[in-house]
Amino acid sequence: MQITTRLEFDAGHRIPSHKSQCRNLHGHRYAMEITLSGNIIELEGASDNGMVMDFSDVKAIAKRCVVDQWDHAFLVYQDDTAVLAFLRSLPNHKTVVFNRVPTAENMAAEAFRILQAEYHDTYGTQLKLERVRLYETPNSWADALA
Numbered sequence: 153m154q155i156t157t158r159l160e161f162d163a164g165h166r167i168p169s170h171k172s173q174c175r176n177l178h179g180h181r182y183a184m185e186i187t188l189s190g191n192i193i194e195l196e197g198a199s200d201n202g203m204v205m206d207f208s209d210v211k212a213i214a215k216r217c218v219v220d221q222w223d224h225a226f227l228v229y230q231d232d233t234a235v236l237a238f239l240r241s242l243p244n245h246k247t248v249v250f251n252r253v254p255t256a257e258n259m260a261a262e263a264f265r266i267l268q269a270e271y272h273d274t275y276g277t278q279l280k281l282e283r284v285r286l287y288e289t290p291n292s293w294a295d296a297l298a
C-alpha cells in the first residue's frame with residue numbers, strides 16, 4: 153500500500169547560471185508530496201489501526217525536518233558568492249545554503265535524503281519512503297525516488 157501527503161511552503165532562490173529569468177532573485181510557493189509504502193497496521197484499538205502511517209505523523213516529520221527549515225528562507229547555492237555575501241549582511245536573515253544549485257531536482261533529492269532517515273515503522277510494517285515530489289510551480293515538479 154502507498155500513501156501520499158502534501159505540504160506547502162514559500163522560499164526564495166535563484167539559479168545563478170540560468171540562461172534566462174531564473175538567474176534573478178525570485179520565489180515560489182513550493183509544494184512537497186511525501187509518498188510512503190508499507191503494510192497496513194492491523195492493531196485493533198490503536199490510533200493508527202487501518203493506516204500505513206497517520207497522515208498527521210507523516211506531515212509532522214516532514215514539517216519539522218524540511219518545511220520549517222526552508223519556509224520563508226532564501227535557498228542559496230554555496231558557490232553563488234555574491235548573493236551569499238549579501239544574505240550574510242542582513243541581520244537575522246533566514247538563509248539555507250545548498251551544496252548544489254537549488255533546482256527542483258536538487259531540492260527533491262535533498263528532502264529525500266533528509267527524510268529517508270526519519271520515517272521508521274513501529275509495528276514491523278516495512279514502512280519505506282518511496283518518493284519525494286517537489287513542485288516548483290503548479291506545472292513543474294521533480295521526483296526523488298528510492
Ligand SMILES: Nc1nc2c(c(=O)[nH]1)N=C([C@H](O)[C@H](O)COP(=O)(O)OP(=O)(O)OP(=O)(O)O)CN2
Nearest residue numbers: 167173174178180254255256257288289290291292
Ligand atoms: N528542470 C528544471 N528546470 C527549471 C528549474 C528547475 O528547478 N528544474 N527551475 C527554473 C526556475 O526556477 C523558474 O522559476 C521556473 O521556471 P518556469 O517553469 O519557466 O517558470 P514559470 O513561472 O513560467 O512556470 P509556470 O509553471 O508556467 O507557472 C527554470 N527551469
Ligand SMILES: [Zn+2]
Nearest residue numbers: 165174178180
Ligand atoms: Zn525558480
